[in-house]
Amino acid sequence: xxxxxxxxxxxxxxHVLTGADTERFSHDWMRVYSYTPMAVVRPGSTxxxxxxxxxxxxxxxxxxxxxxxSGLTGGTVAExxxxxxxxxxxxxxxxxxxxxxxxxxxxxxxxxxxDAAEAEGLxxxxxxGARGTAMVGGALSTNAGGSNVVRYGSTxxxxxxxxxxxxxxxxxxxMSELHKDNSGYNLKDLFIGAEGTLGLITxxxxxxxxxxxxxxxxxxxxxxxxxxxxxxxRLQTAxxxxxxxxxYMPRAYMEGFRATFPDRRTPFDCDYDIAVMVEVGATAPxxxxxLEDGTVPLVSxxxxxxxxxxxxxxxxxxxxxxxxxxxxxxxxxxxxxxEVSLHQGPVVNNDVALPLDKIATFLDMAGARxxxxxxxxxxxxxxxxxxxxxxxxxxxxxxxxxxxxDIMEAVEDVVLELQGSFSAEHGIGxxxxxxxARRKDPVAVxxxxxxxxxxDPKDLMNPGKVLxx
Amino acid sequence: xxxxxxxxxxxxxxHVLTGADTERFSHDWMRVYSYTPMAVVRPGSTxxxxxxxxxxxxxxxxxxxxxxxSGLTGGTVAExxxxxxxxxxxxxxxxxxxxxxxxxxxxxxxxxxxDAAEAEGLxxxxxxGARGTAMVGGALSTNAGGSNVVRYGSTxxxxxxxxxxxxxxxxxxxMSELHKDNSGYNLKDLFIGAEGTLGLITxxxxxxxxxxxxxxxxxxxxxxxxxxxxxxxRLQTAxxxxxxxxxYMPRAYMEGFRATFPDRRTPFDCDYDIAVMVEVGATAPxxxxxLEDGTVPLVSxxxxxxxxxxxxxxxxxxxxxxxxxxxxxxxxxxxxxxEVSLHQGPVVNNDVALPLDKIATFLDMAGARxxxxxxxxxxxxxxxxxxxxxxxxxxxxxxxxxxxxDIMEAVEDVVLELQGSFSAEHGIGxxxxxxxARRKDPVAVxxxxxxxxxxDPKDLMNPGKVLxx
Numbered sequence: 001x002x003x004x005x006x007x008x009x010x011x012x013x014x015h016v017l018t019g020a021d022t023e024r025f026s027h028d029w030m031r032v033y034s035y036t037p038m039a040v041v042r043p044g045s046t047x048x049x050x051x052x053x054x055x056x057x058x059x060x061x062x063x064x065x066x067x068x069x070s071g072l073t074g075g076t077v078a079e080x081x082x083x084x085x086x087x088x089x090x091x092x093x094x095x096x097x098x099x100x101x102x103x104x105x106x107x108x109x110x111x112x113x114x115d116a117a118e119a120e121g122l123x124x125x126x127x128x129g130a131r132g133t134a135m136v137g138g139a140l141s142t143n144a145g146g147s148n149v150v151r152y153g154s155t156x157x158x159x160x161x162x163x164x165x166x167x168x169x170x171x172x173x174x175m176s177e178l179h180k181d182n183s184g185y186n187l188k189d190l191f192i193g194a195e196g197t198l199g200l201i202t203x204x205x206x207x208x209x210x211x212x213x214x215x216x217x218x219x220x221x222x223x224x225x226x227x228x229x230x231x232x233x234r235l236q237t238a239x240x241x242x243x244x245x246x247x248y249m250p251r252a253y254m255e256g257f258r259a260t261f262p263d264r265r266t267p268f269d270c271d272y273d274i275a276v277m278v279e280v281g282a283t284a285p286x287x288x289x290x291l292e293d294g295t296v297p298l299v300s301x302x303x304x305x306x307x308x309x310x311x312x313x314x315x316x317x318x319x320x321x322x323x324x325x326x327x328x329x330x331x332x333x334x335x336x337x338x339e340v341s342l343h344q345g346p347v348v349n350n351d352v353a354l355p356l357d358k359i360a361t362f363l364d365m366a367g368a369r370x371x372x373x374x375x376x377x378x379x380x381x382x383x384x385x386x387x388x389x390x391x392x393x394x395x396x397x398x399x400x401x402x403x404x405x406d407i408m409e410a411v412e413d414v415v416l417e418l419q420g421s422f423s424a425e426h427g428i429g430x431x432x433x434x435x436x437a438r439r440k441d442p443v444a445v446x447x448x449x450x451x452x453x454x455x456d457p458k459d460l461m462n463p464g465k466v467l468x469x
Numbered sequence: 470x471x472x473x474x475x476x477x478x479x480x481x482x483x484h485v486l487t488g489a490d491t492e493r494f495s496h497d498w499m500r501v502y503s504y505t506p507m508a509v510v511r512p513g514s515t516x517x518x519x520x521x522x523x524x525x526x527x528x529x530x531x532x533x534x535x536x537x538x539s540g541l542t543g544g545t546v547a548e549x550x551x552x553x554x555x556x557x558x559x560x561x562x563x564x565x566x567x568x569x570x571x572x573x574x575x576x577x578x579x580x581x582x583x584d585a586a587e588a589e590g591l592x593x594x595x596x597x598g599a600r601g602t603a604m605v606g607g608a609l610s611t612n613a614g615g616s617n618v619v620r621y622g623s624t625x626x627x628x629x630x631x632x633x634x635x636x637x638x639x640x641x642x643x644m645s646e647l648h649k650d651n652s653g654y655n656l657k658d659l660f661i662g663a664e665g666t667l668g669l670i671t672x673x674x675x676x677x678x679x680x681x682x683x684x685x686x687x688x689x690x691x692x693x694x695x696x697x698x699x700x701x702x703r704l705q706t707a708x709x710x711x712x713x714x715x716x717y718m719p720r721a722y723m724e725g726f727r728a729t730f731p732d733r734r735t736p737f738d739c740d741y742d743i744a745v746m747v748e749v750g751a752t753a754p755x756x757x758x759x760l761e762d763g764t765v766p767l768v769s770x771x772x773x774x775x776x777x778x779x780x781x782x783x784x785x786x787x788x789x790x791x792x793x794x795x796x797x798x799x800x801x802x803x804x805x806x807x808e809v810s811l812h813q814g815p816v817v818n819n820d821v822a823l824p825l826d827k828i829a830t831f832l833d834m835a836g837a838r839x840x841x842x843x844x845x846x847x848x849x850x851x852x853x854x855x856x857x858x859x860x861x862x863x864x865x866x867x868x869x870x871x872x873x874x875d876i877m878e879a880v881e882d883v884v885l886e887l888q889g890s891f892s893a894e895h896g897i898g899x900x901x902x903x904x905x906a907r908r909k910d911p912v913a914v915x916x917x918x919x920x921x922x923x924x925d926p927k928d929l930m931n932p933g934k935v936l937x938x
Contacts, residue, residue: 099824142651143651156655166916170912171912172913172916173910173912181890181892182611182614182662182890182895182896182897183890183891183892183904184662184905184913184935184936185659185663185917186658186661187913187917189658190658190659192655193653240709353650355568421650421652423652424651425651426651432652440653441642443640443642444641444642446639447641447656450923451920451923451924453923454919454920454923455916466653467653
């Protein structure tokens with residue numbers, strides 16, 4: 001049978017989109033990549049995904065999984081391929097308050113899972129700006145990071161179990177929610193972060209956490225990054241690790257935000273070179289901080305710490321949210337990063353991770369090397385400072401391929417000199433394959449290639465991504 | 470060149486043991502398995518390991534890595550193979566107090582790493598009875614568990630970076646201590662727990678943690694397992710997760726301990742059916758527990774909690790360590806488990822993991838099914854109750870292969886009915902391969918097999934282990 005009619009038989013004709021109906025799937029969110037898929041298939045169950053994959057394998061046609069399409073590295077480019085959309089697989093199968101887990105389909109939108117967890121007094125702490133469209137499957141496939149990694153760890157650590165449709169179409173279920181399970185190789189962590197190249201994630205068991213009973217949230221201007229790290233360490237030590245987010249928002253980001261959203265408020269009377277957004281979460285029994293002379297509520301402790309550091313000259317200005325509305329406003333400002341970047345037009349984007357104590361050195365060194373290439377380049381960025389993760393963006397005066405390449409290489413050089421990574425949380429997709437070729441241990445790349453060939457011998461599962469050509 | 474002379478050239482003739490010199494390597498610790506290796510090679514560096522592996526591959530000779538030889542599943546059986554001993558690779562390359570990591574050779578003995586961490590006011594929290602002989606490499610290869618997983622997580626989570634010699638002899642270095650690194654497939658977690666079948670771990674970067682400033686340690690007799698879990702939950706909730714260990718030591722274990730060590734003290738005037746050993750660790754700022762009417766030291770909180778539960782009938786008896794000596798005595802009693810088991814003679818050993826709230830059900834069901842097979846079987850065990858991990862041992866009246874098989878299958882049946890795992894922390898090795906064949910998802914096993922074939926096409930790296938025949 002022809003492939004398209006066969007796929008229609010499996011999922012129903014209304015769920016096989018072709019031609020103009022594929023338009024919304026035919027480009028990435030930032031419109032850096034556009035492409036023409038053969039069709040978009042929307043299966044309604046894991047079993048249907050399995051049958052779709054088997055049909056594509058029999059027809060030797062490439063498959064590209066797609067969930068929320070909020071990726072930033074071209075991981076869903078699908079020229080001539082069958083896109084397998086997870087959007088109909090959106091069931092939250094179970095939320096267990098006692099076991100503190102949720103069992104979900106891969107197509108569940110992150111913010112829907114957030115809501116379901118909150119209804120049980122819990123949180124699913126994976127969050128970022130695109131949470132209203134991003135889906136669990138894509139977040140797991142890319143090992144997406146976000147703003148709460150500093151407290152709750154990586155996406156990898158939030159996932160206990162995966163259900164995966166392999167490139168053969170077989171369904172692999174690593175179902176085991178146990179704290180200890182040593183029965184053979186760890187397959188779960190191989191699929192997390194593989195960006196769909198080793199199989200298609202269809203479901204997961206993820207961890208939930210007690211919802212903080214109160215938040216202390218503040219925008220803080222500091223004289224330098226050492227002072228910012230001092231603030232982070234003081235809060236972490238005194239609260240036993242209750243810092244939920246510690247976000248870097250320098251002057252250039254604030255200026256970009258104001259240019260993008262001229263009607264929205266920015267904090268402080270004037271901008272400062274370096275500001276951070278800090279949030280602490282008060283989960284019993286940590287809703288007080290034990291001090292020598294008694295305990296204080298966590299939010300008061302945040303205010304007291306900022307006041308002390310202001311007196312010491314380590315904080316220049318601070319604004320503590322006094323209401324849920326002010327807190328939401330602070331978060332909206334941080335989470336507008338993708339829109340701000342889009343408004344600024346094409347940039348050379350670097351998603352880098354560095355040891356925490358080397359961020360200032362990185363900014364000095366990278367800035368100098370970029371300006372040596374293009375003295376008038378705009379340098380901006382935003383980042384998860386608590387994780388050492390910067391989204392370091394450069395807008396050169398000309399966007400030629402050579403210029404982009406030179407700037408990218410210059411930034412990478414500094415990252416590697418400081419023992420950082422050229423890919424922190426956005427993944428590799430297509431856009432960072434040159435870095436994989438240039439910078440990753442060749443033995444590691446060869447090992448990855450051997451695994452890919454073993455699990456996907458026909459190279460049909462999201463081909464051309466992650467591994468260098 | 471012949472292989473043995475070639476190996477002698479690589480590592481020096483005095484480090485290639487043959488004949489009688491291999492005796493101490495030629496059997497496992499429990500003397501369940503014995504075998505005759507072709508030779509034991511003791512390389513002194515990662516580079517030498519690489520050369521040894523390349524020589525063995527060229528000669529088509531199997532290799533078996535061995536570190537402390539304290540494994541319990543026959544993972545180092547090496548009939549006719551070259552054993553690669555890590556004992557000379559025992560350098561603690563670096564202990565960083567600030568970054569809270571240690572960089573170590575695979576042959577570092579666990580207790581030596583413990584001492585090195587303590588000298589910096591830190592702990593490496595992977596510990597178990599064999600810590601005086603077990604080495605880091607073996608612990609990582611088997612993803613060994615132990616007594617502190619309840620607080621610090623699995624061995625997997627304690628390791629940031631691996632250095633591995635692949636079955637090809639190439640050296641793979643995943644060196645990146647970053648909190649976020651999304652540059653390709655996660656290879657580290659593939660090698661951890663692979664028991665040397667995918668490559669040979671030669672070095673690692675591991676995490677260290679602040680050393681608790683005080684411990685509260687107690688032996689507690691409880692009326693039933695529900696009361697034990699109640700104690701665990703009360704302590705965890707009030708202390709924000711400061712429970713370091715929560716060990717199950719039932720009457721049969723205490724009796725076995727007394728029979729093995731007649732001169733050593735056991736707690737309580739008489740034995741109780743169910744006792745647990747609990748330890749809480751006071752790390753600033755959690756050295757006090759905030760209560761409505763003030764704070765109390767953590768150790769007092771442990772005593773108060775036990776007193777309250779005694780009044781409620783949920784604790785029958787308790788003994789809180791009043792000195793470091795008493796604490797050490799309690800730990801020695803727990804960590805004698807392997808000697809106690811050896812003294813008891815051959816047993817059918819099950820290393821199972823279960824959801825925490827199903828332990829009591831498991832004990833009831835498994836006991837009934839074992840006694841249906843052999844009414845006079847001795848049932849004993851010990852375990853890490855805080856992780857749901859039991860070492861459930863059965864000594865049947867006859868140790869025929871059929872009897873052992875029937876008991877093993879009966880216990881497995883119950884484990885799987887309760888959604889547990891047949892292998893919690895000891896690994897698969899040889900002894901649990903039948904369980905892998907019987908109980909593991911065949912799609913998962915086939916995927917593991919494909920990965921093994923891709924990375925070790927000649928099947929020379931610890932062949933015959935982990936994967937079912």
